[in-house]
Amino acid sequence: MDLQLKDKVALVTGSTAGIGFAITSRLASEGAEVVVNGRTNEHVSEAVARITKRFSAANLRGIAADLGSAEGCNEVVRQLPRVDILVNNAGIFEPKPFEQISDTDWEKFFAVNVMSGVRLSRSYLPEMKKRNWGRIVFISSESALQIPAEMIHYGTTKTAQLAVARGMAETCAGTEVTVNSVLPGPTASEGVTEFVDQLAKQNQQTPHEFEKEFFRSVRPTSILKRFIKPDEIANVVAFVCSPLASAINGAAVRADGGVVRAIA
Ligand code: NAD
Numbered sequence: 001m002d003l004q005l006k007d008k009v010a011l012v013t014g015s016t017a018g019i020g021f022a023i024t025s026r027l028a029s030e031g032a033e034v035v036v037n038g039r040t041n042e043h044v045s046e047a048v049a050r051i052t053k054r055f056s057a058a059n060l061r062g063i064a065a066d067l068g069s070a071e072g073c074n075e076v077v078r079q080l081p082r083v084d085i086l087v088n089n090a091g092i093f094e095p096k097p098f099e100q101i102s103d104t105d106w107e108k109f110f111a112v113n114v115m116s117g118v119r120l121s122r123s124y125l126p127e128m129k130k131r132n133w134g135r136i137v138f139i140s141s142e143s144a145l146q147i148p149a150e151m152i153h154y155g156t157t158k159t160a161q162l163a164v165a166r167g168m169a170e171t172c173a174g175t176e177v178t179v180n181s182v183l184p185g186p187t188a189s190e191g192v193t194e195f196v197d198q199l200a201k202q203n204q205q206t207p208h209e210f211e212k213e214f215f216r217s218v219r220p221t222s223i224l225k226r227f228i229k230p231d232e233i234a235n236v237v238a239f240v241c242s243p244l245a246s247a248i249n250g251a252a253v254r255a256d257g258g259v260v261r262a263i264a
Contacts (some may be wrong), residue, residue, distance in 0.1 A: 003242040006031035007140070010241065011076070011124075013067055013116060014090025016043040017063035017110055018189030018213055019139060025051050026238040028058040036062045037090070067116035068108065079164045084131075085123050085241045087140040088117030088161070095150040096154045106153050113157035118164060125168065127179070135241045138165045139233075142185045142256040158183075162252050168198035171251030178249040186219055187258030190208050196227075223258030254257040 005027060016038030027053055028034045036051075038044045039205035051058050063079050067073040067090050091113045096105065115155035117138050128134025138161040147155035162181050171178040176186040186192065193207075215225045236255040239245055254260055 001244070003030045003244060004020065005085075005238070005242060008032045008083035008084040008241075009035070009080075009082055009087055010087065011037065011080060011120070012087040012089055013037045013076075014081055015087075015122070018046040018191055019049055019184060019230045019233050020089040020185060021051075021056045022234035023089060023237045024060075024141075024199035025054060025058075026231070026234040027085070027241065028060060029055050030238060031057075032057075032085065033059040033061070035083075036060060037067070037076065038062075038064060038066055039066045044202065046187070052138065067120075068112040069114075070119060071111065073116060073123070076120065082127065083124045084128070084133065085135040085137075086120055087137045087139065087237060088120065090116050091139065091157075093151060093154045095148075096153070097150075098152050101153050109153045109157050110160070112155070114160045117161060120252040121164075121168060121179075125171075125179075128177045129172065129175055132176050133243075135245075136165070136177075136179040136238055137237055138162075138179075140165075140181040140239070140252070142183050142254070142259045144181075144183060144252075145260050145262070166250050166252075172249070175244045176246065178240075179248065180222070180240050180248055181252045183252055183254045183256055183260070184228060184233045185222065185224070185254075185259040186214070186227050187230055189230050192227070219259055221259050221261045222256075226257075228255070228257055255259060 010027045010032045013025045015019045027147045035045050039065045044064045048060045048062045064077045114165040140161040141158040144158035165181045200207045215222050
């Protein structure tokens with residue numbers, strides 16, 4: 001299927017690794033001009049080189065900026081005034097007991113997971129509406145609907161993303177601009193794989209044993225019963241970004257391996 005993304009300019013935040021990297025690769029393979037973002041020039045250049053090695057025709061640029069601050073977001077907008085597709089992917093997670101989550105933690109999680117998407121969307125949405133075409137996708141999480149007791153601050157920011165996306169979609173009524181969220185389930189990104197390897201070692205398990213046990217006791221509602229591959233999320237996101245997905249608007253699209261036990 002041709003996703004009709006040629007000539008579209010896409011910005012994927014936090015895309016030097018994990019799900020963001022996979023989304024960037026997928027959009028680039030579809031002919032979009034994609035901007036890679038990470039916090040350091042080194043990681044951004046590395047990611048651009050890795051994707052170019054895979055798809056020699058990839059049309060890529062990189063912008064290093066920390067999106068956990070207004071300055072970082074402004075810098076991206078300064079270097080990239082026009083965007084057709086904005087994927088708000090940059091995000092952080094960290095298990096911590098509720099009693100130990102400080103104000104600083106809460107503020108940091110909101111800054112990176114929510115405000116980065118708010119600030120960039122506020123900058124790019126008006127022009128999308130003027131051109132009468134655009135796509136904004138927030139990479140939320142199944143944790144938006146099933147708040148993990150071990151990281152309530154993370155879950156809360158993921159729910160907030162759903163609210164922001166739905167509210168923004170309402171402002172696009174009657175236009176060809178869509179704003180949606182995609183909700184991945186447990187995905188074997190670099191960040192999660194590192195975390196799993198550490199926990200497996202602590203529990204004297206192989207990563208495979210850990211995975212089996214994780215889906216037996218921690219995420220028993222998963223129908224997939226394995227970690228999702230970042231490319232599997234990227235396929236869903238690329239479709240939502242496509243002109244072919246024009247009827248999907250204001251939606252929370254689950255790509256969670258069935259973890260969320262709800263029909264609607
Ligand atoms: P990851 O840790 O593997 O990669 C995160 C990326 O974001 C990296 O490129 C990192 O450099 C970048 N990043 C972090 N803070 C940043 C900042 N301040 N400014 C710019 N870039 C920054 O993460 P991932 O697992 O691929 O997660 C990506 C998104 O998917 C996150 O929003 C996460 O909440 C969401 N998600 C992940 C999972 C999962 O199981 N992996 C599940 C549901 C949702």
